[in-house]
Amino acid sequence: MTHRQPLPPDMFDELCPSTLLPFRFGDKWAALVLRCLETGPRRFSELRVPLHRVTPKVLTHTLRTLERDGFVVRTTHDQRVVEYALTPLGRTLLDPLNAACDWAATHWDELLDAQERHPEISRMGSAQQVAAE
Amino acid sequence: MTHRQPLPPDMFDELCPSTLLPFRFGDKWAALVLRCLETGPRRFSELRVPLHRVTPKVLTHTLRTLERDGFVVRTTHDQRVVEYALTPLGRTLLDPLNAACDWAATHWDELLDAQERHPEISRMGSAQQVAAE
DNA sequence: GAGGGCGGTATCCACCGGGATACCAAGACC
DNA sequence: GGTCTTGGTATCCCGGTGGATACCGCCCTC
Numbered sequence: 001m002t003h004r005q006p007l008p009p010d011m012f013d014e015l016c017p018s019t020l021l022p023f024r025f026g027d028k029w030a031a032l033v034l035r036c037l038e039t040g041p042r043r044f045s046e047l048r049v050p051l052h053r054v055t056p057k058v059l060t061h062t063l064r065t066l067e068r069d070g071f072v073v074r075t076t077h078d079q080r081v082v083e084y085a086l087t088p089l090g091r092t093l094l095d096p097l098n099a100a101c102d103w104a105a106t107h108w109d110e111l112l113d114a115q116e117r118h119p120e121i122s123r124m125g126s127a128q129q130v131a132a133e
Numbered sequence: 134m135t136h137r138q139p140l141p142p143d144m145f146d147e148l149c150p151s152t153l154l155p156f157r158f159g160d161k162w163a164a165l166v167l168r169c170l171e172t173g174p175r176r177f178s179e180l181r182v183p184l185h186r187v188t189p190k191v192l193t194h195t196l197r198t199l200e201r202d203g204f205v206v207r208t209t210h211d212q213r214v215v216e217y218a219l220t221p222l223g224r225t226l227l228d229p230l231n232a233a234c235d236w237a238a239t240h241w242d243e244l245l246d247a248q249e250r251h252p253e254i255s256r257m258g259s260a261q262q263v264a265a266e
Numbered sequence: 267g268a269g270g271g272c273g274g275t276a277t278c279c280a281c282c283g284g285g286a287t288a289c290c291a292a293g294a295c296c
Numbered sequence: 297g298g299t300c301t302t303g304g305t306a307t308c309c310c311g312g313t314g315g316a317t318a319c320c321g322c323c324c325t326c
Contacts, residue, residue, distance in 0.1 A: 052277090057314085067249065079323095188286070193305085
């Protein structure tokens with residue numbers, strides 16, 4: 001808690017539009033939380049800095065879910081300071097997460113190319129929405 | 134199309150409640166479709182047999198999305214027979230998918246244990262829903 | 267005792283993924 | 297000419313996820 005490395009102010013801003021990736025780890029922001037905790041425990045307010053796009057309600061829920069699944073522990077010091085840290089089980093999640101990141105690093109361009117080659121397939125709701133334009 | 138192995142009638146029935154896993158690959162059924170196509174191309178109606186839980190609308194959408202992302206190709210023979218097959222890019226997805234499956238095989242029990250240990254954290258919607266019971 | 271930081275909650279709301287059900291056009295078969 | 301199979305669409309609807317905004321109790325400092 002004392003001299004740990006601070007997280008960058010925005011680890012994820014324009015970086016890694018992970019919603020476009022063909023996989024998701026847990027809740028929308030869970031993978032980013034795991035990344036933030038990878039290098040050591042963090043306090044709630046420390047997590048809010050790099051994850052400033054996430055509202056506190058959603059961040060709370062993400063952390064609760066990670067805690068429920070045994071990936072994160074929440075500890076309170078001095079009855080006020082709250083710290084979140086990865087559990088050993090949570091750390092094992094980094095393997096498949098890294099496999100997914102490796103895939104993205106290797107095949108991201110191919111994915112974008114394919115999507116540009118099929119602009120007619122946008123999102124659900126059938127095609128006549130596009131035709132209606 | 135001629136003598137390929139038939140898929141089991143229900144590959145996924147009670148097996149692998151993948152919605153409980155902490156990761157998702159694309160749409161809800163996308164990973165299962167990938168698995169079905171792993172051993173060779175399949176027709177729409179062939180996919181419907183093992184994936185009989187999936188309505189045709191959703192299966193169509195899943196396949197369209199996989200096609201848009203370049204993971205699957207759709208080819209029409211004789212103007213009526215439609216075949217879906219993995220592309221080389223789609224086949225590369227099997228690496229992270231297998232990593233996820235390996236994780237699940239190894240840590241599934243720990244995940245369940247953790248969830249049982251935290252019954253108070255159910256799902257979103259804050260806790261007073263549970264309290265209201 | 268006022269203000270600020272910390273660690274959240276409470277409420278409201280919009281989107282959309284996906285399930286249920288019904289229907290359909292084109293060829294093949296009888 | 298009916299009927300069956302194939303490969304889907306059309307419509308409706310419901311629940312959950314997550315964003316926006318506002319608020320809160322506690323402690324510490326000034």
